[in-house]
Amino acid sequence: MKIPRDLSGADLARTLCRAWGYQRIHQVGSHIILQTADPSPHRIAVPAHSSLRIGTLNAILRSVAEHKGVTREDLLNAL
Numbered sequence: 001m002k003i004p005r006d007l008s009g010a011d012l013a014r015t016l017c018r019a020w021g022y023q024r025i026h027q028v029g030s031h032i033i034l035q036t037a038d039p040s041p042h043r044i045a046v047p048a049h050s051s052l053r054i055g056t057l058n059a060i061l062r063s064v065a066e067h068k069g070v071t072r073e074d075l076l077n078a079l
Contacts, residue, residue: 009048019078
């Protein structure tokens with residue numbers, strides 16, 4: 001599945017919170033800090049930009065997929 005090119009940081013953060021058990025902790029400047037405790041503690045920073053760069057989005061998806069034990073395609077389907 002292709003990575004969306006027009007996904008905003010706020011939309012990604014909203015999806016991670018709704019579908020994957022992350023909680024918005026706070027925002028530092030232009031970065032939204034998300035955290036989950038399932039299956040173990042994991043914190044990630046999502047840039048609050050109008051459209052995320054492909055490499056940045058790919059790195060966030062890879063990190064979340066590795067932590068949750070799912071594939072990147074599963075995460076992309078939730079977007």
